[in-house]
Amino acid sequence: MKIVLASSNKHKVQEINDIVKSLNLPLEFILPPEGFDPIENGETFEENSYIKAKEAWKLSKTWTLADDSGLCIDALGGKPGIHSARYAETPALRIERVLNELEGVQNRKAHFTCVMTLINPQGEVEYKYMGICEGSIIEETRGTNGFGYDPIFLVKGDTRTMAELSKEEKNRVSHRSIALRHILSYLQQLI
Ligand code: IMP
Numbered sequence: 001m002k003i004v005l006a007s008s009n010k011h012k013v014q015e016i017n018d019i020v021k022s023l024n025l026p027l028e029f030i031l032p033p034e035g036f037d038p039i040e041n042g043e044t045f046e047e048n049s050y051i052k053a054k055e056a057w058k059l060s061k062t063w064t065l066a067d068d069s070g071l072c073i074d075a076l077g078g079k080p081g082i083h084s085a086r087y088a089e090t091p092a093l094r095i096e097r098v099l100n101e102l103e104g105v106q107n108r109k110a111h112f113t114c115v116m117t118l119i120n121p122q123g124e125v126e127y128k129y130m131g132i133c134e135g136s137i138i139e140e141t142r143g144t145n146g147f148g149y150d151p152i153f154l155v156k157g158d159t160r161t162m163a164e165l166s167k168e169e170k171n172r173v174s175h176r177s178i179a180l181r182h183i184l185s186y187l188q189q190l191i
Contacts, residue, residue, distance in 0.1 A: 001191050003118075005029040006056035006066035008036065011147040012176065016067070019171050019180050026191060027184070029065070032056040045070065045082060045115040050125065053117040062121050065183060069114035069175060071149045073098065073137060075107045084148070095141060095152055108136040110153065114175035116183050127186045131178030135162075146170055 007013055013031070020027055038055035042048040045068045053066035070084030080087040080098065087094040102108065112133045120126040134156040141151035143163030150162035155173055162170055171177045 001026065001187070002028050002030055002062065003187075004032050004056050004060045004062060004064040006032055006036065006038070006052040006064050008032075012067060012069070015167075015171065015174070015176055016180060018167060019177050020184070022168075022171070023184065025184060025188065027187065032064075033059040035059060040068070040082075042068075042082070045113055045130070046117075046128070048082060049115040049117040049128070053119045053125075054123070057119045057123050061123075063126075064119045066117050066119075067114055067176060067179070069112065071098075071153065072111055072113055073102070074109040075105045076101055091148060095149060098137065098149065098152065099139065102137055102139075108138070110135055110137050112149075112153065112175040114179045116176075116179040118183055118186070127183060129179045129182040131175040131180070131182070133173055133175040133178065 005013055005016060017029055020029060036056055036059055038052045040048045040051060042051055049066045049068035052068060053064050056064040070081050072078045072081050088097045114131045115128060117128045118126045136154050137152050138154050138161065142161045143151050145165060146163045153162045155162055
């Protein structure tokens with residue numbers, strides 16, 4: 001079964017494909033057709049995930065899966081949240097902005113959120129799931145794996161940041177893998 005993955009973020013596509021591969025399922029995730037350029041103007045992760053999935057469906061008229069994700073920091077009222085990808089110009093500057101905003105702040109609690117939306121060939125939402133990974137923000141960067149805010153995100157119950165985990169370790173605990181596992185177990189009933 002082929003599923004269009006409504007994303008142009010190659011890190012996310014890679015992570016999703018790695019997880020699927022490790023589970024040995026008869027599913028193939030493919031990139032959206034040319035022209036995929038959703039306007040992410042929703043106000044929540046759910047809305048943006050739906051917008052992306054629907055846009056990919058309009059172009060492909062087949063099964064589509066979209067992921068919308070971001071980092072939510074308690075002391076910043078949930079920011080950067082849905083603005084995670086555009087909080088500053090580069091990944092390094094985005095991290096710098098977060099660290100500056102948290103300077104002197106005691107409460108460092110944060111979580112990553114990922115909402116996945118699965119749309120069927122008829123264009124209806126077939127299933128959606130919100131995966132959450134709890135943790136906290138440290139005061140400096142540590143580790144070189146992963147992407148985005150991984151070097152400042154300390155995984156709850158671990159002494160390492162997300163960027164210090166191996167690919168396999170991140171894929172066991174991440175918000176994206178939690179959401180994807182639920183989507184995949186739903187899909188398994190259909191194939
Ligand atoms: P999206 O592509 O609109 O869903 O934006 C997601 C953004 O949230 C990314 O560009 C990253 O900045 C951040 N993000 C989402 N998932 C992760 C993750 O697993 N690690 C680090 N940053 C993430």
